[in-house]
Amino acid sequence: MLTPVVDVDGAPFWEYAARGELRVQTCADCDEPRFPPRPCCPHCRSFDHEWRPLSGRGRIWSYVLPHPPLLPDYAEQAPYNVILVELADAPRIRLVGNLVSEAGARLDSVPADRIRIGARVQAVFTPEGLPQWVLERP
Amino acid sequence: MAPMAVLKDATAIVGIGQTPFAKQLPETERALACRAILAALDDAGIAPDEVDALASYTMEETDEVEVAKALGLGDLTFFSKVGYGGGGSCATVAHLAAAIASGQATVGVAWRSRKRGSGPRPWKNTTVQLPTPAQWTRPFGLLRPADEIAMLARRHMHEYGTTRDHLFNVALACRNRANQNPAAIMYDRPLTREMYMTSRWISEPLCLFDNCLETDGALACVLVSAERARDCRRTPVYVHSAAQGLPAQHHGMVNYWNDDPLTGPAWTAARHLWKHADLTPDDIDVAQIYDAFTALIPLSLEGYGFCARGEGGAFTEGGALEIGGRLPLNTSGGGLSEAYVHGFNLITEGVRQLRGTSTAQVPGAATCLVTAGEGVPTSALLLRN
Numbered sequence: 323m324l325t326p327v328v329d330v331d332g333a334p335f336w337e338y339a340a341r342g343e344l345r346v347q348t349c350a351d352c353d354e355p356r357f358p359p360r361p362c363c364p365h366c367r368s369f370d371h372e373w374r375p376l377s378g379r380g381r382i383w384s385y386v387l388p389h390p391p392l393l394p395d396y397a398e399q400a401p402y403n404v405i406l407v408e409l410a411d412a413p414r415i416r417l418v419g420n421l422v423s424e425a426g427a428r429l430d431s432v433p434a435d436r437i438r439i440g441a442r443v444q445a446v447f448t449p450e451g452l453p454q455w456v457l458e459r460p
Numbered sequence: 461m462a463p464m465a466v467l468k469d470a471t472a473i474v475g476i477g478q479t480p481f482a483k484q485l486p487e488t489e490r491a492l493a494c495r496a497i498l499a500a501l502d503d504a505g506i507a508p509d510e511v512d513a514l515a516s517y518t519m520e521e522t523d524e525v526e527v528a529k530a531l532g533l534g535d536l537t538f539f540s541k542v543g544y545g546g547g548g549s550c551a552t553v554a555h556l557a558a559a560i561a562s563g564q565a566t567v568g569v570a571w572r573s574r575k576r577g578s579g580p581r582p583w584k585n586t587t588v589q590l591p592t593p594a595q596w597t598r599p600f601g602l603l604r605p606a607d608e609i610a611m612l613a614r615r616h617m618h619e620y621g622t623t624r625d626h627l628f629n630v631a632l633a634c635r636n637r638a639n640q641n642p643a644a645i646m647y648d649r650p651l652t653r654e655m656y657m658t659s660r661w662i663s664e665p666l667c668l669f670d671n672c673l674e675t676d677g678a679l680a681c682v683l684v685s686a687e688r689a690r691d692c693r694r695t696p697v698y699v700h701s702a703a704q705g706l707p708a709q710h711h712g713m714v715n716y717w718n719d720d721p722l723t724g725p726a727w728t729a730a731r732h733l734w735k736h737a738d739l740t741p742d743d744i745d746v747a748q749i750y751d752a753f754t755a756l757i758p759l760s761l762e763g764y765g766f767c768a769r770g771e772g773g774a775f776t777e778g779g780a781l782e783i784g785g786r787l788p789l790n791t792s793g794g795g796l797s798e799a800y801v802h803g804f805n806l807i808t809e810g811v812r813q814l815r816g817t818s819t820a821q822v823p824g825a826a827t828c829l830v831t832a833g834e835g836v837p838t839s840a841l842l843l844r845n
């Protein structure tokens with residue numbers, strides 16, 4: 323499986339995720355969250371920021387079901403789902419992830435017919451610190 | 461005072477050239493580039509040593525030094541490369557038009573040479589994946605451009621009732637035109653609704669026929685001032701308007717992190733394109749719209765103003781994209797069915813329509829919209845004869 327190729331701006335996201343925390347970069351001056359992380363706030367041009375904890379709740383905005391040809395680790399689980407989650411605390415931010423039956427489960431662990439746009443989801447974390455999503459009402 | 465539209469009709473495409481298209485061609489990308497450029501210069505009746513400007517894509521592997529020294533070009537005074545893959549196609553011509561209109565050069569060549577059919581697939585190379593934004597998408601299995609665009613396609617279907625039949629209408633129009641074009645990869649391969657609906661998935665909701673071809677080939681065109689164009693051997697095809705578009709807070713193919721991911725670069729390019737044109741979408745006789753994926757067409761139809769937001773799927777109904785329809789589309793077969801060379805074949809087909817020499821000629825075509833890739837920082841041209 324591919325692991326995140328982290329850049330300087332994105333590193334804190336992954337450090338918090340490794341501790342089971344979902345946090346998003348937020349301007350320390352104007353309070354606007356932004357994603358992906360970047361050095362400067364596009365709203366007020368401040369370079370000061372903090373990493374704000376989120377509730378981890380969201381809704382599925384869209385999803386796809388990739389089929390081969392894919393990299394081998396992914397082809398082995400295909401068709402799997404990739405969902406886009408609109409965060410309850412920051413609706414403009416939509417995180418790419420996988421809907422799974424429980425933390426650490428395979429990418430195909432939820433049947434495709436259970437996935438629906440608008441469904442409420444909650445963030446969980448793999449042992450490796452990758453965020454995943456489970457249905458609030460499975 | 462309104463700014464003067466200095467580009468409007470100031471330059472014209474006077475030569476086009478291409479190599480054969482195939483899944484695998486024996487020659488190198490460099491050799492293919494040279495052949496396409498020489499063919500375009502020959503079509504224009506202009507000697508290679510008169511060329512003083514070049515434009516291509518940042519993803520083009522053959523650089524200006526290689527092209528100029530192999531073809532015996534003259535002293536170059538303008539050269540430019542445009543980023544963002546297929547989003548740069550029309551911008552290569554736009555940059556040459558700006559250079560010629562502003563006196564920086566006199567004879568410009570734009571080109572693209574690519575062995576995508578037999579070469580590596582970019583998404584398979586995981587060692588060079590860019591940290592931003594790939595770190596936010598790749599680990600979760602959103603690996604290929606098809607996956608990234610399928611995400612927007614699914615949302616468009618959900619919000620606006622766009623259907624797989626709408627996407628089939630796009631695939632069919634392109635295939636029907638390719639069936640009229642002996643140079644097209646899919647010349648002798650008709651497409652049916654049954655074939656489309658039962659084909660294998662690539663990334664649901666996109667199936668095999670929603671994806672462009674993988675092609676080896678090269679194309680080029682030659683641009684000069686309108687004044688010089690009148691003395692050339694072919695009907696001049698004027699660059700009436702040209703635009704690039706990178707919207708505020710746009711994120712490329714994974715445009716998921718702003719207010720409205722379904723409003724992409726096409727909207728930005730379109731505003732600029734029409735602002736400097738004497739034409740409106742109603743005046744366009746034929747369109748060559750970038751079609752790496754069928755789902756880009758509804759988005760582009762909305763963005764360039766042929767229909768309202770959300771109506772791009774419904775627009776394709778009733779044969780609208782066929783010859784004789786409201787907006788004949790990709791009349792050489794496009795990236796879906798002629799060849800996928802980062803959209804450069806859409807430019808050359810626009811030129812053929814306005815010369816009256818297309819294999820699927822729209823009778824009396826006088827205006828053509830050509831677009832580059834939607835979903836990435838893009839560009840567009842309005843051509844007229």
Ligand SMILES: [Zn+2]
Nearest residue numbers: 349352363366
């Ligand atoms: Zn701020």
